[in-house]
Amino acid sequence: MDYFFSDKISALQPSAIREILKAASDPGVISLAAGNPAPEAFPRAAIAAITAEILERDPVSALQYGISEGYEPLRLAVEAMLKQRYGIGRGFDQVLITSGAQQGIDLATKVLCNEGDVVLCENPSFIGALNTFRSYNVRLRGVDMEEDGLDLGQLEEALRTEKNARFLYLIANFNNPTGRCTSLEKRRAIYALARRRGILILEDNPYGDLRFAGEDIPSLKSFDEDGLVIYAGSFSKIIAPGLRVGFACLPAEIASKMTVAKQGADVHTGALAQMICERFLAGTDLDEHFRRLRDIYRRKSGLMLEAMGASFPPAVTWTKPEGGLFLWCSLPPAADMTAFCRSAAAAGVAVVPGSAFLTQPEDYCRSFRLNFSTPPDESIIRGIELLAGLLR
Amino acid sequence: MDYFFSDKISALQPSAIREILKAASDPGVISLAAGNPAPEAFPRAAIAAITAEILERDPVSALQYGISEGYEPLRLAVEAMLKQRYGIGRGFDQVLITSGAQQGIDLATKVLCNEGDVVLCENPSFIGALNTFRSYNVRLRGVDMEEDGLDLGQLEEALRTEKNARFLYLIANFNNPTGRCTSLEKRRAIYALARRRGILILEDNPYGDLRFAGEDIPSLKSFDEDGLVIYAGSFSKIIAPGLRVGFACLPAEIASKMTVAKQGADVHTGALAQMICERFLAGTDLDEHFRRLRDIYRRKSGLMLEAMGASFPPAVTWTKPEGGLFLWCSLPPAADMTAFCRSAAAAGVAVVPGSAFLTQPEDYCRSFRLNFSTPPDESIIRGIELLAGLLR
Structure with a gap:
């Protein structure tokens, strides 16, 4: 056929x-x-111990359907972690648990873009995200990467000429594939440009906690007083990717649309896996x-x-x-x-x-x-x- | 903003x-x-024992990234189960592991439908599926349910008049919400009609193993010699929904497109959860x-x-x-x-x-x-x- x-x-x-x-x-x-x-x-040892305890003490929560927004104790733990460690999250924001940061990227694209709309992105950038954008028939407009992040002149030009640009996608910490880190100055400049043009930023930060040299740089989301930034984070690199648990911190109005889309995508993220992440955060000295x-x-x-x-x-x-x-x-x-x-x-x-x-x-x-x-x-x-x- | x-x-x-x-x-x-x-x-007890064993013997497979098609031993176990118990699966078919049957429905819609295309469905039908269809801007054409399944006259009329109908969605076993079961005669008639009109069938079967009265009726997929049927199954009702593991058995050509879409959606289904399902199938007398x-x-x-x-x-x-x-x-x-x-x-x-x-x-x-x-x-x-x- x-x-x-x-x-x-x-x-x-x-x-x-x-x-x-x-x-x-x-x-x-x-x-x-x-x-x-x-x-x-x-x-491994911590996960094995935590998992045994969950399945002993609260098996029904780990095995039954949950709500699409995510397991409430994990949402609260992520909210606290983001606020305390990274200064991320304002009154207008909400935390949504996703099936990896990949799903955060997918749902954001689905709710924000019509076919033919434009997504601006670092060039080169993470192929998994680029393919998600393509899978919604969105046009990609690349902005070249310099040593310290996006070429600001190109970004300005793109923002000026692309009428249907819906968001700018970037990995400010250790861009995949280049390993480059966007400087604080450029982060501020990018945020200011996006604010002036009224365009959203999708900040994907899977590697931020894996800095092994130099000083931590505040995320773009930590500047966000205007409800401009969708922050996508993940437990894949700090706990384990096989669990498929990520999170997004973003304006509640967008989060509620993404929650509806998530309900249709996979109902909710695995409950046992979410509980493992919650217990891990609660029982671990993260530093x-x-x-x-x-x-x-x-x-x-x-x-x-x-x-x-x-x-x-x-x-x-x-x-x-x-x-x-x-x-x-x-x-x-x-x-x-x-x-x-x-x-x-x-x-x-x-x-x-x-x-x-x-x-x-x-x-x-x-x-x-x-x-x-x-x-x-x-x-x-x-x-x-x-x-x-x-x-x- | x-x-x-x-x-x-x-x-x-x-x-x-x-x-x-x-x-x-x-x-x-x-x-x-x-x-x-x-x-x-x-x-519960079986899941706790299995999980402890997995995290003891093969923690890296349970915690590391896996391939989008799914954990190979689980795919083989599902393939064998479908063939042996239900006569499902031909040479042209392939098994894909999904994050619940819900994701099978989502990915099928994404790869098969443009915006404005039509999906035929039982009326009434599962709201989770209807909302997934709507989330791709697909038009729904309902076909009324009788006691023994779809109204065949209405189905014929819909197939004749809807030029951009991409598939027929149905729950032949214990339709949600009515609990009705499509008779064997109607299943054969629906398959024959779909074949004549060259339209695909998305057969959602979350409840088939939960028959507590009467005789099992072969699924539409078990008739499928033509590569017409996408079968979506789930472990949610036979193991536990919190694991979020489902599966699809469908023509390989469609499966390969859905695999690409799945990669962009959540990379793969939770690895630990997939391994739990595989070990459960291997160690359980399913009857x-x-x-x-x-x-x-x-x-x-x-x-x-x-x-x-x-x-x-x-x-x-x-x-x-x-x-x-x-x-x-x-x-x-x-x-x-x-x-x-x-x-x-x-x-x-x-x-x-x-x-x-x-x-x-x-x-x-x-x-x-x-x-x-x-x-x-x-x-x-x-x-x-x-x-x-x-x-x-």
Whole structure:
């Protein structure tokens, strides 16, 4: 039978990362292409103890239907955490529990955009978010990334010319794929520009707690006195991604629309998983927990950067991130990056071609993304060795 | 700030059930308005034991990111269960794990429908599905329900006149809200009609295993030699809804589009929850487990029906379902059902106004939905007593 598919889905191809991950699942290939947190970062013992206690003491809450907004004690715990640690949340805001930050991005797009509307985003940016936008038949307008965040001139131009721009999507802390961090000055300038133009900001912050160098920078949401910012956070990198629990803090008027959309999407986020996150927050010294995570990622990124510094030719450059999971490596101008990624895979090491992260993937790109969080130490060393051999 | 909302979400109001459930959460009100499985039906001890074992033996699989299609051992277990128990699944089919059957409905709509396209559905039907369709700006064409399923004349007429009808949505086993079951003859006739017109069928089967009287009837998907049927199933009523694990069995070509959409929606369904379902299926005698569930629902529905039979006036009628969670009670012709539901709530018992389940909720309706699975026995008795007092 010939099937009819919607316009919004017909244009969407399986993500390049996903396809590469499938190739990279060949046990003979070293994958520097993933985006998983380090498995040694999962608080396994705490989760096992908490889960046993929940299923002993309150099994019905963990197993029965819950409300779409999320498990009330978790919502309150997230609200308190955001306010106390990050200065996030005003009287007009509301916390909504989502099935990963990914669902926050999906629901925001669904309630804010008609087909043909425009989303502004960092270029390059997280392919998972770009594909969600595309899946609502929204047009992407990329704004190039500089070392310290968006090119403000381009952003101003885009805001001036795009009449149906609904929001600006960004990852201010350790952008995926580049690892770059938006400076405080640019954060303030971006907020002021958005305010002047009356456009919303979708601030995706999965990596903010994984800063292993430098100083924390306030989130754009912490400036938000005007109800402009939808903040999407996640437990994926600070507890465990397999739980699929994220959260959004946003103006209640938008939250109520997203709640209705969430009801139709998956009714609510897994109840046991929400209770695990709530109990974890209640029983954990977060400062100490984050210190442990940061130690892991500092060590692993250091290992990769050191190996690259020792073996990559000088014409190749890369970012030195202060947090997150990724770095961005650029070949010399005019190099054939795609051919390089292909020969890397053939040589036994998978990386993600940078073009996958562009708002226009057909544009020229000489960079690729490297992940240091997922592979074990020996794979980092061996993977960089293989890449260095090809680069020389 | 004035927010812009998409056309698809602006029209969508919070579900009437949800609003009533909020009212019904007043501890002084007896709720016959819910749709939750009986909490005594949850296999609590088995889930606690399984979960402890998973987090002891394979914590990383339970906590790390997984693939969007679902946890491979669970997909294989569902595939085997569907084939062996229900004759479901052909060579062209594929199993996809979803975050509840609700997500299967959501993703199918997203990949199959453009805005303005038409979905045919039983009238009345499950409000959660109707609202999902509405959230994609799809037009609903209702086909009236008779005692034994859809009115075939109306279905033929709808298939003939609706040029952009993309699929027919139905709950053949114990339709929500009526509790009615589509006869084998009608299932065959509906399949044949759909085949002739080349339209897909979305068969939602959350309650099929909860038959407590009569004989099992083969699902429409079990006839499907043509790749016409998308089957949406769920562990919500046979294990526990709080886990949010469902599944779909459907032609691989559609499944691959839904997988891409799922990646953008929530990346994947909770890994721990999927593993719990897989281990439960592997370690449980399902015949015996279903027997236990059916005993619970047979007893609770019997209690409600007996109380109604003993106290409701003869002008009031109701369905006598052979399975599922609901029955459908109708006031005499021309009665003001909405006023009745309102006075019931005031008297301390919540029921769901039948109009909430109509494709056109503004149409006249003299019925309301009663749920017998959620309330404890004494609430069933007392709730029916209160309703009887109002009806006399």
